[in-house]
Amino acid sequence: MPSIRTKEFTPRASEAINNPTIQESLGRLSNFRQGREEAIAEFGQERWDEYKKRAQEIKHETMEHLDHYLDMLSTNVERAGGHVFFAHDVQEANDYVAGVAQANNVKTVIKSKSMVSEEMGIADVLESMGIEPVETDLGEYIIQLAKEAPYHIIAPALHKSKEEVSELFERILGTPAQSDITALAAIARKVLREKFLKADMGMTGANFGVAETGTIVMVTNEGNGRMSSSLPKVHVATMGMERVIPRLADLSTFLPLLTRSATGQRITSYVSFATGPRRSDEEDGPEAFHLVILDNGRSNMLADPQLREALYCIRCGACLNACPVYSKVGGHAYGWVYPGPIGAVVTPSLVGVPIAKDLPFASTLCGACREVCPLNIDIPRMLLKLRSDANEGPKGTRKANRVEAMVMRGWRMTVGGPRMFTMAGKVATLLQWPLSRNRFLRRLPPPLSGWTRSRDFPKVAAKPFRSRWAAMALPPSKEGSDGD
Ligand code: SF4
Known part of the structure; x- marks a missing residue:
């Protein structure tokens, strides 16, 4: 698991607030907000609300019968010739992926963007085995070179200016300074193309795992998901257990919501489907397909009626773009993989409230996150619940210190x-x-x-x-x- 720096929220937030380059980068969130608004206006607000309602119903149905749908997904992946591994925690997930890499004598792994693989910290594990992991999403590639964590769920290098990226490429890849973004993207493309061709294993996430067909669905704009899942001889996909959806037809509800909420697009450039490995009559595709389904604390969220709704999240990032706190403190202040309002719920739920107790307080409770969420997830309500958990002792005994208790008593009298x-x-x-x-x-x-x-x-x-x-x-x- 990557290092957890949630206890440094206040100093890291102050650092971001006082950094003009970061503040300028965060100003670009307005483009996401505007894109989303225009896309919804074009879609029609009434229709949008209907889609949101339908998506909520599907997620509700899925979470109520999660064991059933996970079982169906697993059966159908295996029926298509793939392997499924249920990982209780990141250690188990990493051990499994490391085992697959070892068994296939893997030297290079190309990775498509995946928050779950960040949660696992699999890149570090592979590196420690002498295997080269290469991020292939441009933003992820930039932060991999900078040895940083993602800044935003869908824009991992949002905080980097083009000058910083140019300096990074110059220092690490030895390329000449560039002030043109297209030229910088071309440099990364050239380097990555060679990595794609020599990789023995590809790792991707899964935006959705379709139970009825055993298909994983990857939504990308750069085509790297499709390359990572089809070029190398082994494809390993990782997904949180909440990413399962019952039917293929459900995608017609989720995809319009996801792409419009995330980037304001009607549809992303690539929506890739992978169902098991290559068939005997197919020319392309991997020889082996593995699906790792990660729990890592999600069962506890499922069991908690007040937090269960957070598992509906489709990681569109709209709540980050709308949040007045995230818009000032940025992603690294949150100290782990998931930033912003949904991160302030998911992180304490997964790593433990005592370790991440500052995060639920990193909110004005203005409700903008709930307003923009395509699943209507009531984040402010969950933040209040986590605040309460942070302030309560193990058996509900109040942990307020004596001074605080005295002040409150005095206030009550006054x-x-x-x-x-x-x-x-x-x-x-x-x-x-x-x-x-x-x-x-x-x-x-x-x-x-x-x-x-x-x-x-x-x-x-x-x-x-x-x-x-x-x-x-x-x-x-x-x-x-x-x-x-
Ligand atoms: S909580 Fe809602 S708005 Fe935030 S990332 Fe998840 S789906 Fe998107």
Whole structure:
């Protein structure tokens, strides 16, 4: 598993906020937002809502009978000549993939973009075995060269400027500096083409695993999914267990939602289907096909009625683009594979709330993520549940420290009656004087200092609202009612 740096959320978020290059890159999220809006407008809002409803129903049905559909998927993959491995955790998944690589004397693995393979950290495992793993999605290739984690679910190198990419290629590939994006893409294409031709094994993800046919479906814009799954002699696909869908026909619901939500496209350049290995009468395709289905904590999410809905996610990335927090702090602040609002739910659920307890708080709860989600996933509700989990002890015992408990008790007394409240206002007006500047308090003393560390705190008004209201109130009318 890749290193988990979720506890560094605050310093990494501050670093991103103070980095002008990253802020400029994050500004490009508006292109995704605009593309999505235009695509939905063209599709028709009413039709869009119908598709969303249908997708939710399919996901609901699937999650209610997940064991049945996974079993059906597995049976049909095997019927088509493939092998299926259910991995309880990333260790088991990595061991299986490493075993396949070893058995086939693999030297080079080409990889198509897959969040599950990031979750597994399979590239590091292969490298430690002396096998060369090569990312073939352009964004993934860039971050592999930079030895970084993906920044965004669908745009892994979103944070890199073209100048940074040029410098990276110059330093690692020895190519001349380029300021033209097409020329940079051509450099990567040339290098990757050779890797494609010499690879012995291809690894892909699966946007969907179709239970009724045993087919995995890959949605890409660069064609690297199709190349990775068809050129080498061995194809290994990895998918989270929630990516199964019951029927092939269900794709007609999910694909329009996925591509429009993700990139604002009617359809991506490539939608590739793989059903088992090459048949005896086929010219192309791998000799062996393996499907690794990963649990790694998803069963726990399935068992939790409050978190189960997060498994409906089709990883379109729209919630990241809409989130005011992600739009400022970027992807690396989240410290693991899944960033943004859905990452703030999935990461604590998979790695444990104590390790990732800052993430559910990295939200204003504005609801923009729920609004744009093609599956209507209620992310804010789940963030509140995880916040509550983060603040509760193992048996529901409150873990609030003594100072916090004292402050809360004092607050309850203060707001419990008008007399106390008025008196507290008068005292606060006097006490705030040395801390105030213009209309704001510069900094509050501990334990309240967190409130003023990075935002303005308004001063307590010299004349409270209640006194001003009393002064403004009109004298009672002398005229009576109509009497009717
Ligand atoms: S939670 Fe919804 S909007 Fe976010 S990535 Fe998943 S499907 Fe897309």
